[in-house]
Amino acid sequence: MKTTRLTRDIITTLGALGVGLSASAAPVLEEVVVTATKRAENIQDVPISISAFSGAALKDSGTTDLQQLSGYAPNLSLSKSGQVNNARIAIRGVGSVGNSAIEPSVAVFIDGVYYPRPGSVVGKLQDIEAIEVLRGPQGTLFGRNASMGALNIRTRKPEHETTTDLSLSVGNYDTWSTAATFNGSLSDSVAGRLALQYSERGGFGHSDYDGAEIGEMDDAGIRGSLNFELGNNTEATLRADWKKFTNNGTLIDVVPDSVLPIYLARIGALLDPDISDGSGDGPLPYVNDAYDLRVNQKQTDAAEDEQWGLSLDIEGELGDHSWRSITSYRDWDNSTYDDSVRLPADLLPRDTRFGAQTFSQELQLLSNLDGAFQYVAGVYYYQEEYSLNQDLNFGTDFCSTAIYNNVYLRSIGQGSSPAAAAAMAGGTAAFCNAGAQVGAVSSNFEQEVSSLALFAQGTYDISESLSATLGLRWTDDDKDGRFAQTINNPLAGPAGLNLRVNESADLKFADSQVTWMANLRYTPSDDLMFFFTASSGYKAGGFNSDGTAVVLGEQRVFDSEEVLSYELGLKSTLFDRMTVNATLFRTDIDNFQDRLFNGLSFVVVNAGELRQQGLEVDINAQLTDNLKAIAGLSLLDSEFLDYPGGTNLPGFDQTVSQDLKGASNNFSPDYQASLALEWRAELNPDLEWFVRGEYQYVDEQSVNGQTDNNPAQLEDAVGQLNARLGLVAASGRWDITLYGRNLSDEGYCQATFYQPLATTLNLQDPVSGNAMTRCVVGEPRTYGIELNAHF
Numbered sequence: 141m142k143t144t145r146l147t148r149d150i151i152t153t154l155g156a157l158g159v160g161l162s163a164s165a166a167p168v169l170e171e172v173v174v175t176a177t178k179r180a181e182n183i184q185d186v187p188i189s190i191s192a193f194s195g196a197a198l199k200d201s202g203t204t205d206l207q208q209l210s211g212y213a214p215n216l217s218l219s220k221s222g223q224v225n226n227a228r229i230a231i232r233g234v235g236s237v238g239n240s241a242i243e244p245s246v247a248v249f250i251d252g253v254y255y256p257r258p259g260s261v262v263g264k265l266q267d268i269e270a271i272e273v274l275r276g277p278q279g280t281l282f283g284r285n286a287s288m289g290a291l292n293i294r295t296r297k298p299e300h301e302t303t304t305d306l307s308l309s310v311g312n313y314d315t316w317s318t319a320a321t322f323n324g325s326l327s328d329s330v331a332g333r334l335a336l337q338y339s340e341r342g343g344f345g346h347s348d349y350d351g352a353e354i355g356e357m358d359d360a361g362i363r364g365s366l367n368f369e370l371g372n373n374t375e376a377t378l379r380a381d382w383k384k385f386t387n388n389g390t391l392i393d394v395v396p397d398s399v400l401p402i403y404l405a406r407i408g409a410l411l412d413p414d415i416s417d418g419s420g421d422g423p424l425p426y427v428n429d430a431y432d433l434r435v436n437q438k439q440t441d442a443a444e445d446e447q448w449g450l451s452l453d454i455e456g457e458l459g460d461h462s463w464r465s466i467t468s469y470r471d472w473d474n475s476t477y478d479d480s481v482r483l484p485a486d487l488l489p490r491d492t493r494f495g496a497q498t499f500s501q502e503l504q505l506l507s508n509l510d511g512a513f514q515y516v517a518g519v520y521y522y523q524e525e526y527s528l529n530q531d532l533n534f535g536t537d538f539c540s541t542a543i544y545n546n547v548y549l550r551s552i553g554q555g556s557s558p559a560a561a562a563a564m565a566g567g568t569a570a571f572c573n574a575g576a577q578v579g580a581v582s583s584n585f586e587q588e589v590s591s592l593a594l595f596a597q598g599t600y601d602i603s604e605s606l607s608a609t610l611g612l613r614w615t616d617d618d619k620d621g622r623f624a625q626t627i628n629n630p631l632a633g634p635a636g637l638n639l640r641v642n643e644s645a646d647l648k649f650a651d652s653q654v655t656w657m658a659n660l661r662y663t664p665s666d667d668l669m670f671f672f673t674a675s676s677g678y679k680a681g682g683f684n685s686d687g688t689a690v691v692l693g694e695q696r697v698f699d700s701e702e703v704l705s706y707e708l709g710l711k712s713t714l715f716d717r718m719t720v721n722a723t724l725f726r727t728d729i730d731n732f733q734d735r736l737f738n739g740l741s742f743v744v745v746n747a748g749e750l751r752q753q754g755l756e757v758d759i760n761a762q763l764t765d766n767l768k769a770i771a772g773l774s775l776l777d778s779e780f781l782d783y784p785g786g787t788n789l790p791g792f793d794q795t796v797s798q799d800l801k802g803a804s805n806n807f808s809p810d811y812q813a814s815l816a817l818e819w820r821a822e823l824n825p826d827l828e829w830f831v832r833g834e835y836q837y838v839d840e841q842s843v844n845g846q847t848d849n850n851p852a853q854l855e856d857a858v859g860q861l862n863a864r865l866g867l868v869a870a871s872g873r874w875d876i877t878l879y880g881r882n883l884s885d886e887g888y889c890q891a892t893f894y895q896p897l898a899t900t901l902n903l904q905d906p907v908s909g910n911a912m913t914r915c916v917v918g919e920p921r922t923y924g925i926e927l928n929a930h931f
Contacts, residue, residue, distance in 0.1 A: 169713070169716065169717055169718070169719060169760065169761075169762050172184075172192050172194065172760075173270075174186060174190060174192045174270070174272050174292075175272070175292065175294065176188055176190055176272055176274055176278075176281070176292060177281060177516070177597075178281060178464075178504060178506060178516050179506065179509075179516075183711075183721075184669065184711045184713055184719060184721075185669070185711075187609070187659055187661040187669065187671030187673065187709070187711075188274060188275075188276070188671075188673075189274075189275040189276055189707060189709055189721075189723035189725065189756060190272055190273065190274050190275070191212070191213040191214065191216070191272070191273040191758050191772070192270060192271070192272045192273070193209065193212065193213075193270065193271045193272075193273075194269070194270050195267075195268045195269050195270060195296065198265065198268055198271070199928075200818065200832065200864075201816065201832070201834070201864075202862075202864055202877070202879050202881070202926070203265070204264055204265055204317075205262070205263065205264055205265055206218050206229070206261060206262075206265070206291070207219075207220070207262075208881075209271065209273075211814055211834075211836040211860070212770070212772060212814055212816070212836075213273040213772065214756035214757065214758060214772040214773060214774035214812060215231055215232045215233070215275060215754070215756050215774040215776060215812065216229075216230070216231055216273050216275075217229075217230045217235070217807060217812075217838075218230070218258075219807065219843065219890045219891045219916075220262070220390055220890060220891065220916060221237070221239075221390075221845065221891045221893070221916055223239050223389075223443070223476050223478060223492070225238055225239055225257075225258075225259025225260075225262065225443065225445060225474050225476060225494065226238045226239035226259065227258040227259050227261075227262050228258065228807065228891075229244065229245075229246045229248070229258050229261075229291070230245070230246065230288075230807050231245070231246050231273070231275050231288045231289035232275060232276075232288060232289070232725070232727060232752045232754070232776065233752050233776055233778050233805055233807055233808030233809075234288045234727075234729065234750070234752060234805065234807075235288075235807065236258075236733070237735065237845075238257060238258035238259045239259065239492075239494070239528075240528070240684075240685050240686060240744070241526060241528065241585065241587055241621075241682050241683050241684075241685035242682060242733060242744055243256075243679050243680050243682060244256065244257075244258055245287055245288040245289075245679060246286065246288055246289050246290065246291065247278070247282065247284050247285070247286035247289075247290045247291070248261050248290070248291045248293070249282065249283075249284075249290060249291065249292050249293065250293045250294075250295065251293070251294060251295055251377075251379060251451060251453065251466075252283070252451075252453060252464075252466040252502065253449070253451050253466065253468040253470070253500065254283055254284040254498075254500055254522065255470070256284075256496060256498060256524060256526075257472060257494070257496055259445065259474060259494070260445070260447050260472045260496075262385065262445070263359045263361070263383060263385040263445075264317070264337055264339055264359050264361065265293075266295070266319070266335055266337050266361050266363055267295050267296050267319075267321055267333075267335035267363060268293065268294070268295060268296070269294040269295055269296045269297070270293075270294050271291065271292070271293050271294075272290075272291070272292040272293075272294075273289070273291060274286075274289050274290045274291075274292060275288075275289045275723070275725070275756065276288070276289060276673070276675060276677075276705050276707055276725065276727070277289075277655065277657065277675045277676060277677030277703055277705055278290045278677075279593075279595065279613045279615070279655045279657075279677055279678065280595050280596070280597045280611025280612060280613045280655070280656070280657045280675075281516065281595065281597055281611065282595075283466075283500065283502040283518070283520035283522070283593070284500075284520065284522060284591070284593075285593065285613070285615055285655070285677065285678050285679065285680075286677070287677035287678060287679040287701060287703045287729075288677065288703065288727070295335075295363065295365070295379075296321075296323075296333065296335075297333070297365065297367055297377060298323060298331035298332050298333035298365050298366060298367040298377070299323055299331055299333075299367075300324075300325040300331045301323065301324070301325075302323065302324040302325065303321075303322075303323045303324070303930065303931065304320070304321070304322055304323075304929075304930070304931040305319075305320070305321040305928070305929070305930050305931075306318075306319070306320050306928070306929045307319045307320075307926065307927065307928045307929070308926070308927045309339075309924055309925070309926040309927070310924050310925055311879075311922055311923060311924025311925070312921075312922060312923055312924060313341055313342045313343070313344045313355075313922065314340070314341065314342030315339075315340065315341040315342065315922070315924060316339065316340055317337065317338065317339030317340070317359075318337070318338055318339070319335070319336065319337035319338075320335070320336050320337075321333065321334070321335045321336075322334045322335075326366075329368060329369040329370075330366060330367065330368055330369070331366070331367045332364070332365070332366050332367075333364070333365045333366075333367075334362075334363075334364045334365075335361075335362070335363045335364075336361070336362050337359070337360070337361050338358075338359070338360045338361075339357075339358070339359045339360075340357070340358050340359075341355065341356060341357050342355075342356055343355040343356045343388070344391065344433060344919065344920055345391035345433045345434070345435065345439075345917070346433065346434050346435075347434075347435050347436065347437060347438075347439040348426075348434060348435070348436045349423070349435075349436050349437055349438055349439070349484045350438055350439060350440060352388065352439040352440060352441075353388070354388065354389060354390070354391045354435070354439055354441075355387075355388070355389075355390065355391055355919075356387065356388045357385065357386065357387035357388075358384075358385070358386045358387075359383075359384075359385050359386075360383070360384050360385075361381070361382065361383040361384075362381065362382050362383075363379065363380070363381040364379070364380050364381070365377055365378065365379040365380075366378045370456075372456065372457070373456060373457040374454065374455065374456035374457070375454070375455055375456070376452065376453065376454040376455075377452075377453045377454075378450075378451075378452050378453075379449075379450070379451045379452075379453070380448075380449070380450050381448060381449050382446075382447070382448040383445075383446070383447050383448070384444070384445070384446045385444075385445040385446075386442075386443065386444045386445070387441075387442075387443050388439075388440075388441050388442050388443070389439065389441025389442070389443065389478055390916055390917070391433065391435070391916070391917040392435070392482055392914050392915065392916055392917070393426070393430040393431075393435050393914070393915050393917055394425050394426065394427045394430065394435075394895075394912065394913070394914060394915070395430055395889070395892065395912075395913040395914065395915050396427050396428055396429065396430060397852070398852065398910060398911065398912050398913035399427045399912055400905060403903045403912050404424050404427070405420060406901060406902055406903065407422065407424055407425070407483060407901070407903075408420045408421055408422045408423075408424055409422065409545060409549055410422060410541075410542055410545050410546060410901065411423055411424075411483065411484065411485050411537070411541060411542065411545070412541075412545055413541065415544070415545045415548050415549065416548075416558060416562065422484075422485075422541075422545075423436065423484035423485070424436070424484065425437050425482075425483055425484060430887065430889070430915045430917065431887025431888075431917060431920075433917070433920060435482075436484050437479075437482045437483055437484050438479045438481075438482065438483070438484065438485060438486055438487070438489075438535075439479070439482070440477070440479065440489070441476075441477060441478040441479065442476075442477045442478075443474065443475065443476040443477070443478075444474070444475050445472075445473075445474045446472075446473050446474075447470065447471060447472040447473070448470070448471055449468060449469060449470035449471065450468065450469050451466065451467065451468040451469075452465075452466075452467045452468075453465070453466050458505075460507075460508045460510070461505055461506060461507055461508065462505075462506045462508070463503070463504060463505050463506070464502075464503070464504040464506070465501075465502070465503050465504075466500070466501070466502045466504075467500070467501050467502075468498075468499070468500050468501075469497075469498070469499050470496075470497070470498045471496075471497050472494075472495065472496045472497075472498075473493075473494065473495045474493070474494040474495075475491075475492070475493050475494075476490075476491075476492045476493075476494075477489065477490070477491050477492075478490055478492075479535075480532070480896045480897075481895075481896050481897055482896070482914065485535070485537040485541060485542065486535030486536045486537045486538070487534075487535045487537055487538050487542055488532060488533065488534065488535060488538065488896075488897070489533050489535055490530060490531070490532055490533070491530065491531045491533065492528070492529070492530040492531075493527070493528075493529045493530070494526075494527070494528055495525075495526070495527045496524060496525070496526045496527075497524070497525045498522070498523065498524045498525075499522075499523045499524075500520070500521065500522045500523070501520070501521045502518060502519070502520045502521075503518055503519050503520075504516060504517070504518040505517045505518065512600060512601040513598060513599070513600050513601070514598070514599050515596065515597065515598035515599070516596065516597050516598075517595070517596040517597075518594075518595050518596070519592075519593070519594050519595075520591075520592070520593040520594075520595070521591070521592050521593075522589070522590075522591040522592075522593075523588075523589065523590050523591075524587075524588070524589040525586070525587075525588055525589075526586070526587050526588075526589070527584075527585065527586045527587075528585045528685045529582075529583070529584045529585070530582070530583050530687060531578065531579040531580075531581070531582050532579075532580055532581040532582075532583075532632070532639065532640065532687070533577060533578050533579065533580055534572065534575075534576075534577045534578075534580045534629060534632075538572070538577075539569050539572035539573045539577075539631075540569050540573065543565075543568055543569050543572050543631070544565045544566065544568070544569040545565070547561075547564055547565040547568045547569075548561045548562060548564070548565035551564045551565065568631075571630075571631065572629070572631045575628065575629030575630055575631060575632075576628035576629045577629070579628050580627075580628055580629035580631075580632045581625065581626070581627055581628065581629070581632050581639060581640040581687065582625070582626050582628060583623070583624070583625040583626075583640070583686075583687035584622075584623070584624050584625075585621065585622070585623050585683070585685040586621065586622050587619055587620065587621035587622075587647070587682070587683060587685075588619065588620045588621075589617070589618070589619050590617075590618045590619075591615065591616065591617045591618070591680075592615075592616045593613060593614065593615045593616070594613070594614045595611070595612070595613040595614075596611065596612055596613075597609060597610070597611035597612075597657065598610055598611075605662060605663045605664055606660070606661070606662050606663075607660075607661045607663075608658075608659070608660055608661075609657070609658070609659040609660075609661070610656070610657070610658055610659075611656060611657035611658075611659075611675075612654065612655075612656050612657075613654065613655045613656070614652070614653075614654050615652065615653050615654075615655070615678060615680075616651075616652045617649070617650065617651050617652070617680040617700075618649070618650045619647075619648070619649040619650070619680070619682055619683065620646075620647070620648055621646075621647035621648070621649075621682075621683045621685075622645070622646055622647065623643065623644070623645045623647065623683070623684075623685070623696060624643070624644045624645075625640055625641065625642060625643045625644070625687050625688075626642060627640060627641070627642050637900060638689050639689060639900075640687050640688070640689055641688070641689060641690060641691055643688070643691050643692070645692075645693075645696055647683045647696055647697060648697075649680070649681055649682055649683065649697055651680060651681060651699075651700050653678040653700065653702075655675075655676045655677055655678050656675065656676055657673065657674070657675035657676075658673070658674050658675070659671060659672065659673045659674075659675075660672045660673075666713075667712060667713040667714070668710070668711075668712050668713075669710065669711045669712075670708075670709070670710050671707070671708075671709050671710075671711075672706075672707065672708050672709075673705070673706070673707040673709075674704075674705070674706050674707075675704075675705050675707075676702065676703060676704050676705070677702070677703030677704075677705065678700060678701070678702055678703070679700060679701040679703070679733065680700050681697065681698050681699040681700040681701070681733075681746075682697070682698065682744075683696055683697055683698075684696045684697075684698065684743055684744050686741060686742055686743070687741065688741035688743065689741050690741070692743065695743060695745070698733060698744050698745060698746055699731050699746050700731065701729060701730070701731050701732060701733045701746070702729070702730045702731060703727060703728070703729050703730075704727070704728045704730075705725065705726070705727045705728075706725065706726045706727075707723050707724065707725045708723070708724045708725075709721070709722060709723035709724070710722055717761060717762045717763070718759070718760070718761035718762070718763075719758070719759070719760045719761075720757070720758075720759050721757070721758045721759075722755065722756070722757045722758075723755070723756050724754075724755050725752075725753060725754060725755075725756070726751065726752075726753040727751070727752045727753065728749060728750070728751050728781070729749065729750045729751075729752070730749050731746040731747075731748075731749075732746065732747040732748060732749065732750040732780075732783075733745075733746060733747070734746075734747040734783075734847050735845070735846055735847070736785070736786065736787040736846065736847070737787050737790070737794075737846045737848075737894075742845075742846070745785065747780070747783045747785070747786070747800075747847070748780060748781070748782035748783040748784065748785075748801075749780070749781040749782040749783075750778070750779075750780050750781065750783075750805055751777075751778070751779050751780075751781050752776065752777075752778050752805065752808065753776075753777050754774060754775040754776040754777050755773075755774065755775040756772075756773070756774045756775075757771075757772065757773040757774070758771075758772055759771040759772070766819050766820055766821050767817065767818070767819050768817070768818045768819075768820075769815070769816065769817050769818075770814075770815075770816040770818075771813075771814065771815045771816070772812075772813065772814045773811075773812070773813045773814075774811070774812045774813075775810065775811060776808055776809060776810060776811075776812075777810070778804040778805045778808035779802060779803070779804060780800050780801055780802065780803050780804075780805070781801065782801060783799065783800035783801055783803070783847075784797065784799050784801070785797045786798045786799065786800035786803070786847060786848060786849070787846050787847065787848045788848065788909070789848055789850055789908075789909030789910065789911075790848075790894050790898055790899070790904050790909065790910070790911035791904035791905045791906050791907070791908060791909040791910055791911055792906070792909045794899075798848070798849075800847065800848075800849055803847075803849035804842070804849070805847065806841070806842045806843060806844055806847055807841060807842070807843060808841060808842075809838050809839040809840065809841035809857075810839045810840075810841075811837070811838075811839040812837065812838050812839065813835075813836075813837045814834065814835065814836045814837070815834065815835050816832060816833070816834040817832070817833050817834075818830060818831070818832040818833075819831050819832075820868075822870075823867070825870065826869065826870050826871070827867060827868070827869060827870060828867070828868045828869075828870060829865075829866070829867050829868070830864075830865070830866055830868065831863075831864070831865050832863065832864040832865075833861070833862070833863050834861065834862040834863070835859065835860070835861055835862075836859070836860045836862070837857065837858070837859045837860075838857065838858050838859075839857050840854050840855060840856055840857045841854065841855055842854055842855065843855050843889055843890065843891045843892050844891075844892050844893065844894075845891060845892065845893035845894075846893070846894070850909070850910060852908065852910045852913075853892060853910075853913065855888065855889050855892065856888070858886055858888040858918075859884075859886065860881070860882045860883075860884070860886055861882070861883040861884050862879075862880065862881045862882070862883065863879070863880050863883060864877055864878070864879045864880075865877065865878045865879075866878065866926075872930055873929065873930055873931070874927070874928060874929045874930070875927075875928050876925065876926070876927050876928075877925065877926045877927075878923075878924075878925055879923060879924060879925070879926060880921070880922070880923040881919075881921070881922045881923070882918075882919065882920060882921050882922065883921060883923075884921075885920055885921040886918075887917070887918070887920070888917075888918045889915035889916060889917065889918065890916050890917075890918045891915075891916040892913050892914060892915050892916065893913070893914050893916075894911045894912070894913055894914070895911060895912040895913065895914055898911040898912055
């Protein structure tokens with residue numbers, strides 16, 4: 141009934157919008173220009189499923205990061221996990237985890253430069269010209285292959301006009317941010333632009349165990365650019381940026397419905413400071429409300445993410461062609477400290493260090509637009525050095541409390557006397573304490589990636605209304621890797637708790653693939669266009685970078701993923717005041733790269749075949765002189781066509797796989813919808829006021845970190861209300877806005893995962909197969925005030 145009611149409400153709303161259109165005159169819609177095809181074009185002329193957001197649109201909606209953007213673009217989502225840099229950017233329900241060596245399914249480009257790690261785009265958006273969300277394989281036009289889609293982000297270029305933009309925002313949870321942008325002419329042929337931003341937020345969660353405020357973050361960034369007019373219709377843009385993002389983690393609470401009474405008894409016994417009295421009254425995590433923003437657990441997370449980059453973008457003309465060269469270098473480092481178990485004790489903290497240094501060079505050649513045939517051709521070279529090093533530490537309560545109690549209880553259960561059990565437990569705890577506490581297990585992973593691609597796409601105008609496009613791409617990927625894991629405390633190894641094993645491996649991967657795209661575009665009138673696209677995509681295989689409790693051997697290498705996609709779409713403009721764009725799609729993914737859980741560790745495997753199909757709709761309407769509406773809708777049907785070796789439910793035997801054929805992929809809700817209404821009117825000749833209301837809905841879905849088709853892991857549907865109210869000077873010199881997001885304070889999990897060490901701690905149910913589960917809590921209600929000035 142829920143999804144049926146949602147569909148009816150959307151149809152009713154859109155019908156009401158249609159009545160409003162026929163009843164009143166409205167101005168012509170503003171043209172939306174995109175560069176998805178490497179040329180500046182009206183979005184209504186581009187035969188791609190695409191959503192575009194100008195810098196002005198981002199400002200109007202208060203969108204400051206990519207996670208907020210996912211509320212407006214159909215079939216786009218971004219979720220975070222325990223480590224903030226473990227962001228998952230997904231299009232049409234498919235995305236890759238961010239804290240591993242796996243390639244992203246959704247490629248992110250900023251000013252033509254590829255950003256390989258999703259964690260490097262988590263912070264604030266800065267000085268944005270436009271963001272384009274391209275759905276479906278995009279390999280025949282973009283440098284790095286994009287198997288499920290791409291985010292094409294453009295920052296503002298320097299101009300010769302002298303301008304200054306200042307902003308200040310203050311909100312609840314001790315949130316404040318400030319930004320400044322300076323633009324101007326340095327000479328007749330050189331213009332410069334400098335953008336700076338800094339923001340802070342206090343914690344919105346609290347741990348009663350250690351007093352930690354959870355969710356605190358600082359975000360600072362600088363971006364400078366110079367534009368040189370070199371003559372002969374040639375210009376160059378030099379960009380440099382630096383960004384530092386620090387935080388103390390995300391709020392992670394226990395899902396109450398996943399907890400059985402016996403679990404609390406086991407935790408209480410494990411953490412009992414005096415197990416000999418038999419009370420088992422150790423401290424317990426809170427298990428009553430996952431959304432009350434209070435936890436009772438060790439929460440001393442800390443992360444520092446720093447990156448910088450340089451790029452040189454040169455554009456020119458060569459005869460009747462134009463050309464472009466993009467050269468870039470980027471450096472990204474992330475250091476994350478977090479407690480992996482998250483109980484009210486200092487047990488197993490982790491210290492993880494990520495690093496990536498990338499170089500890329502892209503050359504493009506574009507024909508002119510005269511004649512019936514136009515084309516784009518290019519060559520792309522990419523090189524990356526990536527590292528992931530982690531120390532698993534024994535906390536202060538691990539040996540003397542948790543290990544002692546575990547051995548004592550086991551000995552008592554086997555019939556030992558209290559004295560004998562205490563002696564056995566004391567000896568084991570002493571043995572544990574004698575080994576390394578910091579770096580009890582150390583793992584080190586490094587890889588070097590070299591990729592070369594040739595791509596071309598040509599369009600032939602068969603008639604004034606019919607055109608055909610064909611694109612081809614050849615990609616060659618080579619990867620060399622090294623993995624080494626060392627047990628520095630024997631109790632962590634197979635003879636003890638079997639948390640990890642000693643392992644050393646030299647790794648190699650190589651693959652070459654040809655992908656393609658074929659498109660027909662039919663334009664019966666200036667206001668209507670139909671298109672059909674068939675395309676293939678490719679995501680390179682690679683290496684398992686995580687530490688594991690078994691020697692993976694050949695499993696350390698997984699194969700490439702191949703995508704076949706079909707799209708049937710239309711783009712229409714009604715009454716010069718409304719655009720309705722819709723796409724039906726089917727995507728089949730062969731050798732789908734998924735993470736399975738083997739009882740103690742995550743391992744990337746090639747799952748089989750996954751099908752994602754559905755519908756996405758974008759609507760933009762200027763209903764009257766004062767009222768604007770923006771709506772998005774996506775329907776998604778997800779099904780594994782073949783997955784014989786899926787992860788079993790955690791409470792069942794992990795050496796036995798389950799067949800997941802017919803199951804849905806995670807992060808694949810049946811429905812997503814958004815509606816924004818904005819009213820603007822003159823208050824007096826010098827002042828304008830506006831009010832904006834938004835509703836964003838995501839249907840129930842599994843947001844679990846592993847794919848096991850567990851019905852207990854379905855997250856309920858979530859609906860959020862946002863609002864903005866403001867004043868704008870008619871001169872455009874200043875504006876002030878009151879804002880609120882998630883006004884109903886809807887509680888939800890943006891991701892879930894099973895309690896770490898649930899197998900060791902016996903926090904699993906052999907009847908239902910479920911286990912104690914953790915929720916990465918979404919942000920609560922936020923509100924504040926923004927001020928902007930333009931000179």
